[in-house]
Amino acid sequence: MSDAPVIVHADDLYAGYLPGIDILNGCSMEVREGELIGIIGPNGAGKSTFLKSLFGLVPIRAGSVKLGDEDITNMRADELVQRGIGFVPQNNNVFPSLTVMENMEMGTYQNPKAFKAAWERIGDLFPKLVDRKNQRAGSLSGGERQMVAMGRALMMDPKVLLLDEPSAGLSPDRQDETFVRTREINKTGVTVIMVEQNARRCLQICHRGYVLDQGTTAYTATGQELLKDPKVIELYLGTLGA
Amino acid sequence: MTNRVDRRVLLRALVVLVASAAAFFVLTALGTPALAAGTDTAVTHAVASSGEAAAHATQAGTTITAEAAAPAKPGDNRVVQQLVNGLVFGLLLALASVGLSLIYGTTGLSNFAHGEQVSLGALLCFFFTTPQPVSLPLLPFEFSIGLPLIPAAIAAIAVSAGTGWLQDKFLWSPLRRRRVSIVQQMIVSIGLSLAMLNFIQWWFGAERQRLTTSIDERIDMGMFSIGISTLWSVAISLLCLGGVAYFLMRTRTGRATRAVSDNPALASASGIRVDKVVRLVWIMATGLAAVGGILLALYDNAAAFDVGARLLLLMFAAVTLGGLGHPFGALVGSLVIGVAVEMSTLWVGTDLKYAVALAILILVLLVRPQGILGRPERVG
Numbered sequence: 001m002s003d004a005p006v007i008v009h010a011d012d013l014y015a016g017y018l019p020g021i022d023i024l025n026g027c028s029m030e031v032r033e034g035e036l037i038g039i040i041g042p043n044g045a046g047k048s049t050f051l052k053s054l055f056g057l058v059p060i061r062a063g064s065v066k067l068g069d070e071d072i073t074n075m076r077a078d079e080l081v082q083r084g085i086g087f088v089p090q091n092n093n094v095f096p097s098l099t100v101m102e103n104m105e106m107g108t109y110q111n112p113k114a115f116k117a118a119w120e121r122i123g124d125l126f127p128k129l130v131d132r133k134n135q136r137a138g139s140l141s142g143g144e145r146q147m148v149a150m151g152r153a154l155m156m157d158p159k160v161l162l163l164d165e166p167s168a169g170l171s172p173d174r175q176d177e178t179f180v181r182t183r184e185i186n187k188t189g190v191t192v193i194m195v196e197q198n199a200r201r202c203l204q205i206c207h208r209g210y211v212l213d214q215g216t217t218a219y220t221a222t223g224q225e226l227l228k229d230p231k232v233i234e235l236y237l238g239t240l241g242a
Numbered sequence: 243m244t245n246r247v248d249r250r251v252l253l254r255a256l257v258v259l260v261a262s263a264a265a266f267f268v269l270t271a272l273g274t275p276a277l278a279a280g281t282d283t284a285v286t287h288a289v290a291s292s293g294e295a296a297a298h299a300t301q302a303g304t305t306i307t308a309e310a311a312a313p314a315k316p317g318d319n320r321v322v323q324q325l326v327n328g329l330v331f332g333l334l335l336a337l338a339s340v341g342l343s344l345i346y347g348t349t350g351l352s353n354f355a356h357g358e359q360v361s362l363g364a365l366l367c368f369f370f371t372t373p374q375p376v377s378l379p380l381l382p383f384e385f386s387i388g389l390p391l392i393p394a395a396i397a398a399i400a401v402s403a404g405t406g407w408l409q410d411k412f413l414w415s416p417l418r419r420r421r422v423s424i425v426q427q428m429i430v431s432i433g434l435s436l437a438m439l440n441f442i443q444w445w446f447g448a449e450r451q452r453l454t455t456s457i458d459e460r461i462d463m464g465m466f467s468i469g470i471s472t473l474w475s476v477a478i479s480l481l482c483l484g485g486v487a488y489f490l491m492r493t494r495t496g497r498a499t500r501a502v503s504d505n506p507a508l509a510s511a512s513g514i515r516v517d518k519v520v521r522l523v524w525i526m527a528t529g530l531a532a533v534g535g536i537l538l539a540l541y542d543n544a545a546a547f548d549v550g551a552r553l554l555l556l557m558f559a560a561v562t563l564g565g566l567g568h569p570f571g572a573l574v575g576s577l578v579i580g581v582a583v584e585m586s587t588l589w590v591g592t593d594l595k596y597a598v599a600l601a602i603l604i605l606v607l608l609v610r611p612q613g614i615l616g617r618p619e620r621v622g
Contacts, residue, residue: 055511081513089511095504098497105494106501110513112494152512 004032005068007191008054008160013063015053022061023049025215031160031193036186038223040199040236041212047195048090050212051162054193055087056080067160082110086158090165093149096138100129103137103148107155114157122151125184143174147181154185161185163194167201179205200237203227211236254614322465324585330472332580333479334541338534338550339557340486340572341527347503347567348523349414350424354431356531356557357550358438363402363532364545365442368451370394379445391454399532406528409434410521418520435551443547450544453536475537482533483573486526499523503567556583556596559603565616574614578602 008031016022023046031037039047052058054065056075064073067083077087095103104122108115123130126147132140137148146166153161166182167175175198183205186192196202203209203223211219211232219232226232342356369376373388389397413434417427458469490496502509502519510516531550538553539545560579564571579599586598606614 057507057511077510078513078515081511087511089508092505092508095501095508097504098500102497102501105497106509106512106514109494109498156513 004034006030007033007068008193009066010050010054011064011066013050013053013060013065015049015058015060015063017049017058023058023215024053026063027212027215027217028063029193029210029217029220031191033159033191034186034189035208036183036192036206037194038199038202038206038209039193039195039212040197040202040209040226041218042236045212046215047212048164049215051087051164051193051195055085055162057087078110081156081158084156084159085162086153086156086160087162088149088153088164088166090168094137094140094145094152096136098137099134100137100140100148101133103152104129104133104155107152110156115155118155118157122154125154125181126151142169143171143177146170146174146178150181150185154190158190160191160193163192165195165197167196167198175201200227203237319465320588321585323467324588325581326466326468328581328584329577330468330476330541330580331584332577333476333483334534334538335553335556335560335580336573336576337479337482337537338531338553339560339576340483341530342557343561343564343567343572344486344499344523345527346561348499348506348520349418349427351414351427351431352558353527354428354554355435355438356527357552357554358435358442359402359405359528359531360535360538360550360553361442361545361547362405362438362550363398363535364453364539364549365446365451365535365547366398366401366532367391367395367536367539368446368453368545370397371453372451379441395533395536398536399529402532402535403525403529406524406526407521409528410524414524415517415521418517435554439548439551446547448547450546452544453539471540475541478533478537482530486530487570495519495522556599559600563603563606563613565613568613568615571613571615578606578614 008029010027010029013024013027014022015024027046027050029037029039029050039050041047049058053060056072056077056079060074064071066072067080067085070083072080072083072085075083080087095106098106101119104119105112105115108118128144129147129151132144137145140148150163150166163182167178170178179201182192182194194202194206203226206223208220209223209226210217211226213235219226219229221229227237338360339356341359342353345351345353345356370387370389371391371394373386375384375386377384387394413430414427417430422430454471458471460467460469461473488496490500498509498514499519499522501512501514502516506516509519535545535550538549542549556579557576560575561572562575563578564573564575579602582602583595583599586595590598610616
């Protein structure tokens with residue numbers, strides 16, 4: 001994996017929602033093709049902001065983001081989708097009045113010809129969605145909505161998938177299912193960058209992890225190394241369930 | 243599953259319609275004071291399509307149609323006639339208000355200037371159709387156009403749709419980009435409404451303008467009578483509303499419009515150009531408002547600069563009643579409002595008919611806060 005070319009490179013990012021108030025104060029990250037990266041940290045560390053800034057949803061005031069060799073800093077979301085980046089937000093991640101199938105169709109909006117093949121692929125990954133294809137997404141449970149959200153993002157066959165706390169609000173067994181699915185998606189060759197509150201579970205499945213603290217990258221190492229790192233255990237993982 | 247749910251809500255809407263019609267029928271059958279009133283008053287009500295029509299019932303066309311529609315026995319077919327009038331008015335109102343619903347759905351904006359788009363459409367049609375010398379604002383000379391009605395209507399719809407494009411390009415899109423709040427945008431729309439109202443009055447004057455001088459021939463259908471041009475208006479309304487429904491449900495861009503309506507940020511993250519979709523919605527909304535304005539002016543025999551402003555509250559009521567942001571909410575809400583407005587004249591004074599519509603709005607919202615077609619979303 002360490003020989004694979006770098007696909008996403010964020011360099012010294014300063015970003016925030018309001019003018020003059022930076023939430024990210026020099027965040028950097030390097031992701032190689034095919035990696036599964038976990039971003040963990042305490043509440044308010046800037047994890048979600050970091051992910052959103054990569055996807056152009058939070059304005060970057062300094063620093064740069066590159067996709068391969070191309071500078072994608074502050075690029076519009078629809079342009080990033082065109083370049084192969086998919087994003088699954090934490091909340092409001094489905095179109096509630098659209099059916100499951102229509103939600104999936106929105107995933108291939110830029111390339112409608114790819115819909116049929118993509119739908120078959122997603123149907124294999126999430127068979128439950130095929131059963132519920134004509135049901136309104138607004139009437140689905142939290143776990144099912146998460147499937148729809150991931151499925152929609154995967155419909156466009158992205159090179160890089162950004163997941164913002166995919167296990168948030170789910171029951172423990174649904175959380176497990178989500179992590180297993182994420183691993184499966186990554187195994188198909190999709191680079192995954194995932195922000196997670198459930199740090200321990202996240203580090204168990206990811207190749208490498210980044211620990212964010214107060215808007216800066218505090219530590220980076222492989223998932224297994226971070227799980228054993230005394231400082232990370234003391235500050236972020238806690239001792240319960242170790 | 244979707245079809246079943248849709249059928250259920252449509253059935254619910256139908257029940258509301260039938261129940262309100264039945265309630266009015268029972269009230270009229272019981273012999274309310276309005277029925278006991280002179281036939282002339284009741285007959286005038288029977289053909290009055292809105293406040294303007296009632297106020298100008300002395301006009302030649304209206305008087306003739308009033309006579310043609312006079313029932314043989316008082317109370318015999320008046321209810322049916324008013325029901326038909328209400329459905330026609332509701333359809334035309336739906337055409338005018340569907341754009342309001344689309345704009346609200348995709349941008350969250352309650353556009354107070356939408357009424358003026360209705361007036362503009364009607365008066366632009368007058369501008370293109372009149373053989374009298376006309377003038378353009380800021381041009382020192384007059385000229386005559388005098389196009390036939392249909393080309394004039396098409397030109398008016400095109401120009402109105404152009405104003406939608408202009409508005410979004412130079413006003414609403416920059417405001418959205420600068421993240422101006424929805425309340426602030428709504429205040430801007432109130433200002434725009436006043437500006438447009440005064441502009442239209444300055445351009446066309448305060449008097450009512452007739453789009454056509456011909457008198458509508460009425461067909462006797464037994465229980466009720468209806469004008470030929472009204473039948474055409476109904477057909478055009480159904481065609482336009484059917485077109486909008488087809489666009490929203492069956493086309494890719496239409497489904498993207500519904501996606502933007504649900505969640506613009508997620509739509510953008512799915513690769514949809516949200517600004518392009520919203521621009522298209524503005525063009526459609528203003529174009530449909532113009533169609534509605536023209537057909538209402540034909541139905542009413544004339545249009546004034548404030549016709550849209552008078553209808554604005556009814557349009558808001560219709561959209562809210564049907565279910566805010568729901569693609570077919572405007573249609574169902576408008577039909578209920580149209581029937582309520584027209585049938586209420588059987589037992590309350592014409593001056594109170596809009597009050598009845600708003601009372602129905604309040605009653606329905608007390609029972610179904612999400613509107614007739616609105617669906618409560620699952621939480622969690």
